[in-house]
Amino acid sequence: MNHTSTRDVVSFIDNDHVLNLAMALLQGRDATTVRAFEDFLRPERLDVDLVFDTPPLDGVDLVGPPTTYGDVGNPPPNTTVLVVRRTPVTAELMAGLPLLRHVQKLGDQADTVDLAWAAANGVTVECVPRPSLEATAEHTVLLMLALVHGLRAADRAARTPSDTGGTEPGYNWAGLADLGTLQGRTVGLIGLGEVGVRVARRLCALGVHVHYWSRARRSPEVERQLGVTWRDRNQLLAESDLISLHVPGTPANRALVDGDFLRRMRPDAFLVNVARGSLIDEAALIRALRERHIRGAALDVHAKEPRPPADPMLAMEDVILTPHIAGGLRSHALAEVRTVAQGVIRSLNSVREGRP
Incomplete structure (x- = not known):
């Protein structure tokens, strides 16, 4: 993708089902994105109107993660928002992204992000708790x-039925x-x-x-x-x-x-x-x-x-x-998907409001 200086760039660098769905949500409702949610939720049902109630991003390039789970993406230098799950967000990584203004992290363990460097360089960080x-x-x-x-x-x-029981409590009657x-x-x-x-x-x-x-x-x-x-x-x-x-x-x-x-x-x-x-x-x-x-x-x-x-x-x-x-119903993860997407939207709005 050819990124220009007039468009913000949101880079997803971890392949994760919640982040992948958040990216689909930001792309907007069409047959492909709806199918992505349906495939993830199956056999549970999808109420499309409840999921896609946020307008798609305008004037933004979305950079997807590697297709192989566990690989780490290489965000372009003009990345505005970085979306991660497990990958450590080091000072070195952020320093290589001079336009970076926000890190959206799935999960509440902030110790994988160099918070001191981020604060000193005007990069906000939001960690999303995961009830699942x-x-x-x-x-x-x-x-x-x-x-x-x-x-x-x-x-x-x-x-196992038995007709030998009595009326008195039979502690560990099965032995x-x-x-x-x-x-x-x-x-x-x-x-x-x-x-x-x-x-x-x-x-x-x-x-x-x-x-x-x-x-x-x-x-x-x-x-x-x-x-x-x-x-x-x-x-x-x-x-x-x-x-x-x-x-x-x-x-x-x-x-x-x-x-x-x-x-x-x-x-x-x-x-x-x-x-x-x-x-x-x-x-x-x-x-x-x-x-x-x-x-x-x-x-x-x-x-x-x-x-x-x-x-x-x-x-x-x-x-x-x-x-x-173990993680509960698949539909429970939709709250995490929406929180990530909304965090990206809020950060972009904040960045744009601060520009001259």
Whole structure:
């Protein structure tokens, strides 16, 4: 695209479904953008009039992100507004964009933006909270509780009829022996990003020892605030009662959980995944479960969604499955989409009002 000095430029540099929909919203309502929303929301229904109630931007060039998830875009030098999710917004990046006036960030972790440089150079920053991430963190803890409390076996036992019952309370009438609690256990988080941080806070409140591994270690201050401890990945796998995945589904993370990963886990440990199905080599996970290399798993995301009828995971008693619902309804994400788009519009209006 040939950008001219008379047009503002809004650059999206991260490939993310919320940001991609925000860009579609800013482009205006047509068959292509409506279809993008319908495809994202399916099988939920779309009320088009409620979504496209904002006029499209005028006199603005929208620069889209790379098509490959995890790649980072290269914004043109005349970018006015930068829209990001995970990519760090460094002083170097902003200094290379002399016309930059605003950073619109999806997510409330402002530590990925050099706020001091931005403030000193007249660049405003808005971080958009994500309610869907709160739901994802809650679902993660829900799955952990279900695993350690033996919820699936307990539910099945309570539904098994018997005519031997009496009128007196029959504590644990099914004789379940595999029951426990989260309190006092060690949970290892693979990744400490937006969801991982939220999970850590909830677990610490439950009296859980939270360790984590990530390719980029968080600062000592963040670790102290969250009450988490960094571990080498192999050490984390060997020490943890539960392992929970919280890294993006980039090509670098594909099949992160392979046979070697699973063999390094404790045989009484559980695996939880609410991130992306591509993170797990499911054939290796099935073998590990059958051979008792790990105790069980809980998965909200899957290699194929929905799972095919012959999938062996469907019949496994030591596996809990949910249908990719950790983040709540897809329609709930529309509020985040609209907030990002409205932030871009406000910033552009402010920039234009300040020009002579």
